[in-house]
Amino acid sequence: MHTHHARPQRTSRGTLAAVALAVTITLTPAAAQASPDTTDPGPAATVLPPAATAEPSPCPPLHRFRQRDFGDSADLDNVHQPLRPGTEITLQAVANDGGALLPHVVVITATDLVKKIDGVWTRVLWQQDWRDGTAVESALIFQAQDRQGDVWQLGEYPELVENELPAGAPGAWIAGVAGARAGVVVPGDPDGDEPPYLRAEAPGIGLLRCGYVVDTAADAVCAPAICYDDVLIVEEFSPLLAPPVRHAYAPGIGLIAAAQANSDGETLFLSGKRGLSIAERLTVDWEAVQLEDRAYETSEVYADTSPMRFHAGDGDAEAVRQLMADRLRH
Structure with a gap:
């Protein structure tokens, strides 16, 4: 299992000491901008964007990104991707590497933490990739929802893990x-x-992801033991590199399947979704806080961001906040 790392003793911005101060403040969504006081899609056929050119240009945003268009932005309740704090989803994944099947498990959890990025409060998601019972990657993912219900991604910090370090x-x-x-x-x-439309762009790391709506209400989409109707299917592709990936989202459930459109691609299927206990939420939040603390040490792009804060949006979250504050004081 993923081990807990010892708490650093530093006191610079972004450390656990800073978060210790932040978690003592109960944040409410009423002032989200000031503070959060906040048939199986299978390996899909490529959906090409129109008018491909020799020098592909970035796909335009679906909507102009404006801070004023976000209200309770850390509340992710889009019908095709509902992620309330304390929700854990598990995806069984198989990567086909030159004919060798490499199974692994991806676990994504919506934490009780929020972080302001580019002027917008985002929900902090913690993602782990497990192979043979060992975590090989741990990541912070930052998503926010605008008033039109669009779920945006505003960043990611993926950390590789070797020998549990x-x-x-x-x-x-x-x-x-x-x-x-x-x-x-x-x-x-x-x-x-x-x-x-644009899904994400980061020129510094050669990242350009575009999205294309294939179907807004596909029926009989199976993943794989259960089938769903009215499924939203979005294909993600990059004009720069990588094969396209087709994502299937079931209403009221979220992501149920994803598949790369090539013979050596990867396929993921939803295998579980549940709400965590208070103790489990505390563990997840604690791991996310430690991961951010390391992010300030290792990433230049992360260095000037403000620390994550605790958003106590329900009774269980408030209980987790108190337990977190007690742990950070000791």
């Missing part, structure tokens, strides 16, 4: 830093007639 964090990006731009992951009002 951090082994570097390539691929970190934060919207508004080094030319990186936020993009829409799941549209609030998906339209199959819309042109391709």
